[in-house]
Amino acid sequence: MRIVLQNLTRFGDLLQSQPTLAELAGAGHEVAVACLENFAGAAALLPEASLILPLPGARMLAGLEGNWPEALAAVDGFVDRVVRDFAPEAVVNLTPALAARLLARRLCGEDVLGFSLDPFGFRHESSPWATFLEASSANRGLSPFNVVDLFRKAAGVGNGPGRFALRRPEAAALQAAGERLAAGAPPDAAFFVGFQLGASAAARQWPVAAFGQVGEMLWERYRAVPVLLGGPGETGLAASYRQACPAPAVDLIGATDLPGLAAVLCRLRLLVTNDTGTLHLAAGLDVPSVSIFLATAQPFDTGPYREGCLCLEPDMACHPCAFGVACPIGNACLSAIGPETVSRVVSEFCDTGRFAAGAYPGARAWLSAFDTSGFMDMVSLSGHDAEARAVWLRVLRRVLRQFLDEKPFGEPDSGLPALPPLPGDTRQALATLLGQSAELLRLLEGQAGLAARNQAMKARFLATWERIRGLWTGSPYLGVLGRLWMHEAQQASPDLPALLGRIRRYAACVAALAACLDRS
Structure with missing residues (x-):
């Protein structure tokens, strides 16, 4: 076809x-x-x-x-x-x-x-996967995929392991990139590490001065030279970097087309970057990375699709922040992950070729890895897998796979490691939320059948539907389910059996979430 x-x-x-x-x-x-x-x-x-x-x-x-x-x-x-x-x-x-x-x-x-x-x-x-893809874009902090x-x-595929492999540059392009890097570096340069200084928004951009401290460490300890990467509109960042760091660097900001950038990436030992397109280009070329996720960015949904990459996000209760909401604390996450933390993990990778579990001051550290079904996952290196957000994302990941595949709910954690217990206040809030959801869905199912025969009941049915929407979209735990509920309701109205089937499907999802909660 x-x-x-x-x-x-x-x-x-x-x-x-x-x-x-x-x-x-x-x-x-x-x-x-x-x-x-x-x-x-x-x-x-x-x-x-x-x-x-x-x-x-x-x-x-x-x-x-x-x-x-x-x-x-x-x-x-x-x-x-x-x-x-x-x-x-x-x-x-x-x-x-x-x-x-x-x-x-x-x-x-x-x-x-x-x-x-x-x-x-x-x-x-x-x-439902396509509907979820759009619905989750407004609730990125609750998207576990x-x-x-x-x-x-x-697209109707994705039933086995995924593999991200872009077309690699030709030998001539790789040679030209190597010669270009060598020409811009001191004769005793040992290797190159890429620095993507820019991001899609200033609030998602790790400070240039912090990059500079990592660059100084690389030169002093390894005689490794940073390669500054970015688009033509980011040339000012290179000037700021030079002011912050006197050590050598190769400035390629605004100086590579896409094939040239791909060839340069293939010449790097490591890429240190914000959450950008360059990160994904590197992943598709099998280049390891350390990526920093600030403000609205979080690694669970936009992290690199390559095993063995390190993703850092601020160890702050407010991260990731919501879209379209002004930060009330002056974008404090920009300075939460210090250059000392990044310098250490970059040095560790240069020495061993891997990232180890341990302390990551100021950061939640995640290592990209595929799960047993072939979906990309994040494994905690810093001990944050027992925090409420991480545990709930794990619950959503297990239950939503079955919900979106439209398969009967079995044991959503069968054969998988036991989940850490949720904190008592979070557990109680979730139990109350899921109990209210189950009751409203039962009420809605009954009203749906009556509304088909009684015009007056339609108003009650719509009021209950709106209560469910408000309950979920206003929740820090079920916001993405609320968006999915809203998006599906905006499609052409189904007949009564289809409508009842949709309500029962959501009720089964809520029951499966509650079952996971009971076992956590």
Whole structure:
């Protein structure tokens, strides 16, 4: 089958769709990749792509502000070219935005996996996994799954171990990168460590001065030279780094195209980075990393899809913070993880090639590793796996796998290690929340049957539905389930049996969560 894999988001997200692409191609499908025009170079790193279909998204948006008929004609022109050059039989759309849904339907009608629209224009997802992928984006702190695995499941694959492998640079590119690094470093340089100084927002950017202290340690102890990486808009960070650190560094910020960046990464012993697209490029090229997750970023969902990478996040009760909420403590997480901690773990890796369990002052330290089902997981190196957030994420991970696969609930922790006990206050709050949820779902199920025959009961049914939505979306524990509940309700209304089935499915999920709570 000829399939268009459509990912119209950022550079890092596009790269992270490679495991999905590989599984589709491995099943015998011919897969083309539709992406934004400015990320076509990134799509060239996807080895299984039989064709790259660049969409001039920026020009289309600009056209809508000026001459919308011409912009719509450009969309039609893109669709016509795809049909002419590839003749797709299906689309896998991994972008939930309305424009992407419309484009997917325009390309292949109802033969869309992931995000689409039904014949009446209502939002439609092909599976609960796709619905969860969008719903979890607003509750990242409660999402226990790496986005790569969510992409895989939303596309209808992901039933075995995942593997992230981008196209490696050619020998000539690797040689050129090596020569470039050598030319910018002192003659006695021993090896190179990458520093990605920038991030998508200042609140997610570890201080440049802290990077500088790590760079000074590398030079003094190992004669290792940092390589400064980043885009053209981040050249000011290089100047700040030079002021903070007198030790040698190779400044490549704004000086590499994507193939050049890939070649440079392959020449590094280690990458030290914020949560960025460069992190995911390194993971796909099998380059080890130390990544720092600040503000809204957290490693469980956007960490590197490669085993053996170290992820650090502030050891603060408020981390990760919510989206769209101003920090009341002046972004204190920026200084929570000190350069001494990062210098130590970088030095440890340079000496041994691994990261060990132990004390990580100021940080919660997680090591990326695959679980028994082939999903990416995070293993605590700093003893934080017994904290309430970590335990609850583990509970959600076990129960939601069955819920989203739409399988009957068995023993969600059968054959898995026992969960640490939750703190007493957290356990009590969860027991109360899950008890209220079960009662409201039982009430809603009864009202649904009556509402089908009694107009007056519809108002009570809707009021109960709203109480459940409010209970979950306002909860620090079930917010992601509330979003999923909301998203599913926005789809075209099902018939009564389907509606009752949905309510019972949520009731079974709540019961499974309660059972896990009883065993923790």
